[in-house]
Amino acid sequence: MKAPLALYVHIPFCTAKCGYCDFNSYAHLDHLVPGYTAALLHELALWAPAARDHRVTTVFFGGGTPSLTSLDDMRAITAAIRERYELAPDAEWTLEANPGELTREHLEGLRALGLNRLSIGVQSLHDDELRLLDRIHSAERALEAVRAARAAGFDNLNLDFIFGLIDQPLARWQQTLERALELRPEHLSCYALTVEPGTALYYQVSKGQLPAPDPDVAADQYEWTRDRLDAAGYRQYEISNWALPGRECRHNLVYWRAEPYLGLGAGAHSFFAGQRFANIDAPNRYIEAVEASHAQRQATGGGTLQQIAGGETPDDAMRRADAMILGLRLLEGVSVAEFRERFGVTPEAAFSAAIERHRALGLLEQAGDRLRLTARGLLLANEVFVDLLPERSAAATGT
Numbered sequence: 001m002k003a004p005l006a007l008y009v010h011i012p013f014c015t016a017k018c019g020y021c022d023f024n025s026y027a028h029l030d031h032l033v034p035g036y037t038a039a040l041l042h043e044l045a046l047w048a049p050a051a052r053d054h055r056v057t058t059v060f061f062g063g064g065t066p067s068l069t070s071l072d073d074m075r076a077i078t079a080a081i082r083e084r085y086e087l088a089p090d091a092e093w094t095l096e097a098n099p100g101e102l103t104r105e106h107l108e109g110l111r112a113l114g115l116n117r118l119s120i121g122v123q124s125l126h127d128d129e130l131r132l133l134d135r136i137h138s139a140e141r142a143l144e145a146v147r148a149a150r151a152a153g154f155d156n157l158n159l160d161f162i163f164g165l166i167d168q169p170l171a172r173w174q175q176t177l178e179r180a181l182e183l184r185p186e187h188l189s190c191y192a193l194t195v196e197p198g199t200a201l202y203y204q205v206s207k208g209q210l211p212a213p214d215p216d217v218a219a220d221q222y223e224w225t226r227d228r229l230d231a232a233g234y235r236q237y238e239i240s241n242w243a244l245p246g247r248e249c250r251h252n253l254v255y256w257r258a259e260p261y262l263g264l265g266a267g268a269h270s271f272f273a274g275q276r277f278a279n280i281d282a283p284n285r286y287i288e289a290v291e292a293s294h295a296q297r298q299a300t301g302g303g304t305l306q307q308i309a310g311g312e313t314p315d316d317a318m319r320r321a322d323a324m325i326l327g328l329r330l331l332e333g334v335s336v337a338e339f340r341e342r343f344g345v346t347p348e349a350a351f352s353a354a355i356e357r358h359r360a361l362g363l364l365e366q367a368g369d370r371l372r373l374t375a376r377g378l379l380l381a382n383e384v385f386v387d388l389l390p391e392r393s394a395a396a397t398g399t
């Protein structure tokens with residue numbers, strides 16, 4: 001049985017850059033699109049020999065705005081994946097979409113290409129909040145996009161939302177989520193707004209032009225969200241993700257379970273063959289580097305993959321920290337037996353000081369074989385995670 005592999009394809013282009021966004025995404029780079037698609041096709045070919053012993057179980061087109069990619073380009077990319085990689089027959093194929101540009105015709109084309117899961121960035125169902133976020137669509141446009149996706153045959157939909165917006169009372173978030181529930185998506189991702197360095201929002205907040213989001217309001221909204229979605233039949237399986245039974249995002253579960261994935265495209269990250277690495281962020285430099293790697297491969301049959309910006313082979317301490325930090329994001333938590341099987345040591349032995357401290361603070365708990373965050377721990381997860389980083393846990397244990 002071949003080892004499973006998740007494939008991520010990054011499309012970095014957007015119509016406009018949202019003020020809060022720190023993803024590797026760019027507006028006004030349309031002139032790069034043809035070269036970028038060609039580079040992706042070459043990168044898929046460059047990696048295919050290394051992935052020969054794997055079977056691809058999930059493919060995820062993320063961005064950026066993958067729904068901006070033309071159907072012709074999507075046809076070429078999906079055909080190259082099918083041709084060069086072995087795919088599980090029930091593979092999950094997800095595409096992230098911006099409701100501002102989705103048409104019924106495009107959605108039907110995507111469905112015909114085998115895309116079977118759509119993740120729509122709705123973010124809010126209030127027009128004033130969407131404007132504050134610099135989104136290019138209205139609430140009505142987002143609802144139309146969901147209806148169009150259903151009509152095109154997508155029966156596995158995720159809707160993305162952001163709560164904890166600046167000056168957003170609880171009732172406004174409740175209205176957004178209630179309207180979303182009327183659409184009965186199979187999956188919901190709800191993230192608290194964060195002000196990331198380097199974004200336009202960060203600049204506005206640091207200059208005092210906008211107030212910072214209020215974390216106490218966001219915490220109230222999060223707790224209400226957990227109760228409301230539970231009552232509506234959604235199971236929370238990760239800090240920010242809820243699904244109807246059996247509709248969890250299989251691709252993202254690969255990340256949280258620290259399983260292998262290969263990222264293609266500008267800035268895409270990979271965890272493959274025991275190594276972590278990332279591609280060059282800038283799309284023009286990524287294209288040049290892939291084409292140089294491709295030319296070298298054609299000429300010599302080998303050579304380095306020049307699009308890789310940097311990487312590392314995680315040592316045991318890093319792999320243990322990864323398994324804990326990623327695994328604790330899941331509500332099921334980390335299996336003590338599996339952890340010991342994998343690393344030859346229990347989580348308690350590897351992270352004794354951090355686990356003891358956060359248990360005492362009521363942020364971590366043991367339930368049977370599993371170590372997991374408590375309800376309070378879900379709110380303060382980053383405080384737990386920071387203590388699990390290798391340098392922190394080494395300092396705390398004096399090693």
Ligand code: SF4
Pocket residue numbers: 013014016017018021022023025063064065098121
């Ligand atoms: S559409 Fe998405 S990826 Fe593009 S700028 Fe906005 S938030 Fe970022």
